[in-house]
Amino acid sequence: MQKIPLSRCFVDDEVKAAALRALESGQYILGKECQAFEGELARHAGAAQAILGSSWTMIVYVLHLAQGLRAGDEVLVPSHTAFPTMEPLIHCGARPVFVDIDESFCLDVSHLEALITPRTVGIIPVHLYGHPVDLDPVLAVAAKHHLWVLEDCAQAQGAQYKGKTVGGIAPFGAFSFFPSKNLTVLGDGGCLVTSDAATAERVRMLRNHGRKDKYHHELAGFNIRFNEIQAAIGRVMLAHLERFNANRRQIAARYHERLAGVVRVPVERPWARAVYHMYVVRCERRDELQQYLKGQGIETGIHYPVPNHRQPAVTQRFPNVPPLPRTDAAVNAILSLPIHGEMTLEAADRVCDAIAAFYGRR
Numbered sequence: 001m002q003k004i005p006l007s008r009c010f011v012d013d014e015v016k017a018a019a020l021r022a023l024e025s026g027q028y029i030l031g032k033e034c035q036a037f038e039g040e041l042a043r044h045a046g047a048a049q050a051i052l053g054s055s056w057t058m059i060v061y062v063l064h065l066a067q068g069l070r071a072g073d074e075v076l077v078p079s080h081t082a083f084p085t086m087e088p089l090i091h092c093g094a095r096p097v098f099v100d101i102d103e104s105f106c107l108d109v110s111h112l113e114a115l116i117t118p119r120t121v122g123i124i125p126v127h128l129y130g131h132p133v134d135l136d137p138v139l140a141v142a143a144k145h146h147l148w149v150l151e152d153c154a155q156a157q158g159a160q161y162k163g164k165t166v167g168g169i170a171p172f173g174a175f176s177f178f179p180s181k182n183l184t185v186l187g188d189g190g191c192l193v194t195s196d197a198a199t200a201e202r203v204r205m206l207r208n209h210g211r212k213d214k215y216h217h218e219l220a221g222f223n224i225r226f227n228e229i230q231a232a233i234g235r236v237m238l239a240h241l242e243r244f245n246a247n248r249r250q251i252a253a254r255y256h257e258r259l260a261g262v263v264r265v266p267v268e269r270p271w272a273r274a275v276y277h278m279y280v281v282r283c284e285r286r287d288e289l290q291q292y293l294k295g296q297g298i299e300t301g302i303h304y305p306v307p308n309h310r311q312p313a314v315t316q317r318f319p320n321v322p323p324l325p326r327t328d329a330a331v332n333a334i335l336s337l338p339i340h341g342e343m344t345l346e347a348a349d350r351v352c353d354a355i356a357a358f359y360g361r362r
């Protein structure tokens with residue numbers, strides 16, 4: 001019986017050739033491949049600039065430093081997201097103010113206004129599982145209260161909101177290239193996209209030891225640079241992204257068709273083009289189903305079993321968290337089914353057959 005993995009990375013001869021080309025170029029850090037990749041990423045997201053970094057977490061950390069984020073500042077963010085969304089905030093001493101989720105698993109935009117205080121400085125909408133947040137109301141609230149907005153696009157490269165690709169819609173967008181993401185560099189990596197030239201310049205300096213040029217350091221920065229081999233790989237992956245995302249959508253369509261009524265399938269808003277980083281259902285007897293599928297050679301996941309408002313790293317610092325009933329209800333029912341850019345419909349059918357068998361249907 002062939003195993004069905006939760007996700008899988010694409011590697012072919014073109015990817016290998018790109019890595020070799022960079023290897024033999026004699027240039028290894030922030031060279032031609034990185035420059036070209038940054039240009040392509042900016043164009044793809046519809047922003048003026050892209051700045052590569054060693055991960056989403058680190059490029060966002062230096063973004064927050066460049067924005068002047070300080071202790072006592074408050075940032076609106078969903079609790080139902082990967083923990084790294086919180087980390088740069090926490091390192092700056094800022095308080096994550098948690099927003100509950102709606103039916104799409106993304107933050108409920110109707111809750112934002114009530115959570116704003118004189119200390120609020122920004123909002124981080126997370127396009128979770130590849131489904132875009134309803135950004136227009138987020139941007140309207142942000143404009144009214146003079147807040148910055150950072151799109152967390154780590155799971156949503158290529159997703160669209162009202163026909164526009166995510167990342168360049170808000171003033172800032174950040175991507176991750178970790179191996180499981182829709183676009184990977186087969187290692188760690190991330191990038192910031194923005195059309196804010198002044199902030200971009202500070203982020204570029206902070207990324208590279210605060211350099212203005214080789215021997216002039218205006219700021220004390222970091223080393224969160226990017227390398228040529230992974231940039232060369234990323235460029236090939238970006239050229240294939242649309243095909244991978246289209247395949248993910250095809251798998252999702254099959255799951256929708258066969259699983260609606262068996263489990264609670266995810267919604268896709270009318271204005272959304274989701275790219276299904278994860279296909280997350282809500283179901284009864286979740287843990288039992290997960291064990292059953294494992295026995296059938298089908299790998300699943302729970303993203304995420306502990307919401308951020310219950311993580312010790314958060315509660316030690318910020319013990320008073322308001323109730324988030326929809327987030328708490330979701331974490332006990334969610335199950336991520338296998339999906340990736342090259343998954344076959346036959347594999348999706350096997351997953352559907354196994355779930356139907358578990359619930360005693362045919």
Ligand SMILES: *Cc1c(COP(=O)(O)O)cnc(C)c1O
Binds near residue numbers: 054058082085177178
């Ligand atoms: C993966 C992920 C991150 C962190 O990305 P890294 O590149 O691993 O730092 C942040 N936010 C979300 C929603 C993610 O899925």
